[in-house]
Amino acid sequence: MALPTFRRLPSGGRTASALAAAVLGAAALCTAPAAVLHAQAAPSIPHEKYTLPNGLEVILHVDRSVPIVAVENFYKVGSGDEKRGRTGFAHLFEHVMFMGSQNVPVGKFDEWLEAAGASNNGSTNFDRTNYYETGPSNALPLMLWLDADRMGWLLPTMDQSKLDIQRDVVKNERRQSYDNAPYGRAFETILPVLYPADHPYSWPVIGSLADLSAAALDDVKDFFRTYYAPNNATITIAGDFDPDSAKAWVNKYFGHIPRGSTAITRPTTPPVRITRDTLMLMEDRVQLPRVYYTWPGVKTYSEDDAALDALADILANGKSSRLYRTLVYDKQIAQDVGMGNNSNKLDGMLMLTSTAKPGVHPRELDAEVAKAIAEIAERGVTERELTRVKNGMRASTLDRLASVLGKATQLSTYNYFTGNPDYMAQDLARYERLTVADVQRVARQYLVSRPKIVLTVVPEGKKDLALTSTATASPAAGSTR
């Protein structure tokens, strides 16, 4: 999954850099043995999907188990639609969307929802922006009315002060998650090296302070007119509601919002073109050096996506991974290790990180990482390791059905990427089909045959702790995908 940047920290969320969240938080750790789900129907989220004349997609899923309803308003725009010089704009705009609209004075969006017992948030990633509310069933019409008012009538009350305030808030979000967090700037140091300069993934979702400063009121208006149209959005309602009433409200509030008049052009991206291993060094105010290995990856749901998830898990994710055993457990030269297959709409990346223990030079970590990759490339993984991954995927699929908001998000995400809101069984089947040969093949194809980026973040003044070469396989110069 892509790295979301939230309007506010999700409750209980730690202040973690998006990177740490992506790499260290990607473990799927829960499941049933094969026998179980085969005995049950494949996991599924029964739903109804239709489209209004103005192009707005509507997805409904009824679950009456608790008197709660969730609404997700999903816009098909993310930082991947930005241009250089205006990085971070999709997310800044997301913040501005909470500042009120034609019939909602400043502050009332949140106040009215809270008074109804509801909570809300929004998030932006490379590919999309979503806005969501959860609350008691009877608050559904309020949620829909509020979302419709900002979809249809954001601009009449838009002004410079709304933009200025949220610009400051977002800059502080950036400071909190990136600039003032240890290793927080590693991710944005890697992106422009991994992706060509005109690739919209070559900057982070949060953007740069300079670009946030440059954003102007006209940018807000243009962005809204282009992307925030019913024909570029999906409304998903999940939980305890009556479908006929919900349809009537959706129709009443959203039905006459006009289609966008601007044609939306999606970015076409040049291929990633790193042709040889790139070693980088960054000084930070940290106690310990940390190494980041980044390989070009694949698009979400593309052919090798599931095999790369499995590879990341087996190689370096969680306490039963190979590198946890060698680096943290046996040799005790690392404080942590993690790996994530971060696949998105236009492209993807594989990232492995490990922090050295005090007194350990990262080249000791590098030797073990190289050995573990070579081992899988040469001898493959075990059936039991792969079964563990499959069990984990089965269980985490089931757990995604535990909340109505989780189900709403799942429906709209599948809908966006595959056109089918209930892609759950097919999604799981991607993992069920995997063989040990698949995992070995992608290890060779992506980790061994492709150039990578190796960044060492070192304590200030300790450049000698940076890797200046790597023992991991380096393809001959000039090999690309």
Add this chain to the structure above:
Amino acid sequence: MSLATGLEAQPVAASPTPPTLAAPKALTLPRMVERTLPNGLRLVVVEHHELPVVDAQLVVRTGSEADPAAKAGLATLVANMLDEGAGTRDALGLAEQIGFLAIRLGTFASLEQSVVSLHSTRATLDSAMALMADVVLRPTFPEKEFNRLRSERLTALLQEQDRGPAMADRAFSALVFGEQHPYGRSTSGSKETVEPIALEDVRSFWQSWYRPNNATLVLVGDLTMADAEALATRNFGAWTQAALPASPVYASNRMAPRPTTIHIVDKPKAAQSSFRLGGVGVARNTADYYPLMVMNTALGGSFTSRLNNTLREVKGYTYGAGSGFGMRRERGPFTARAEVVSAKTDSALIEFMNELRNIRKPLPAAELDKVKRYLQLGYADGFESTSDIAAQVASLVPYNLPLTTLGAFNAGIGKVTAADVQRVAERYLDPSRLTIVIAGDRASIEEPLKKTGIAPVTVVDMRGRPVIVP
């Protein structure tokens, strides 16, 4: 504001005012049943059949507050050691089995409890519970793993210096309670207290406190009371009870509140200042629980609360500000907090002080109403999934609160008046007796803070100890 365009074709919103909502449905909490096994283990069961999953929490009613002061960090190390070898499996064998079954098994300790939690599908439940029982009843405490974990802990403590927020948290606790009090220390201890911890300390803490007569097992999910009782008896029935050591007693008011002082913890070149303001608050069993919930929600407990609205939505100084009462067995801390852009450190402090003063004035009726509805109508959200419900039940255990506490919440909030809110604000928030910790770039924030004239400014280290100013 009227429509700016004169275009007839311009559509208008279906309604210029928010829709009137139907009456909310009454929340029916799931039925909770409790039993006590012959060995004293309390069992709480909630049937929840929506998904074929089960959440279990084994809550031992002792945590870091039982750490000897010189060995702070012990209870959390004990919890960490439980799954580093148990029953017939070594550390990696256990991790591998947990991974293979695809269950989640967690072990942690906080101030007043040590918890082993489990999430499993119904199909893997028997194997999962057997592993859980191994971890609780039959940890092997290998010396090799202990040495590794202690070293990992010392490294993590070293890394705390990378994070201003962590430095501020540590200094704030130490200044409010003093390091002799368990609430004044970090549950992970410090270098000086972790180094002397020996494996024998771990074993003896576990032997003393991990007893069925000191524990509650919460089971929530796709099983019946009979299933649950059979599972609990099979896995935990042979757990032997024993007399518990005397619980440590602390006078939580030992630290007399002092006049408001600003303590800077230097984090050179920090982009933001980590604010922690507050003092000694209340215990969980306070008679003022509901008025405090309402008062704090208005002050800093929700997005539209005064602190967040002022510091974020009006001033743009931060990504978020809030406050909370850490209600514990004894009087825990009240803390208001935010991460503030360094250049606005002085301005933010002025706003914090204004809000802490203003909350002592009568709460306007509309605000009181909004807060009460938010708490009452949002309450159902905490009972949606098996893990939500298990967490709700487990949260009562350290304080011996009856299960009926959960069902009493909405009525309790309903009774709160504006006068109640004002009374508890005046009683528990005294702006002239605040501990203020700001971890940030001393070079740029110290003078501006002094210039505010709000309170004297001192410089302390991350343990709250005075730094000799050059």
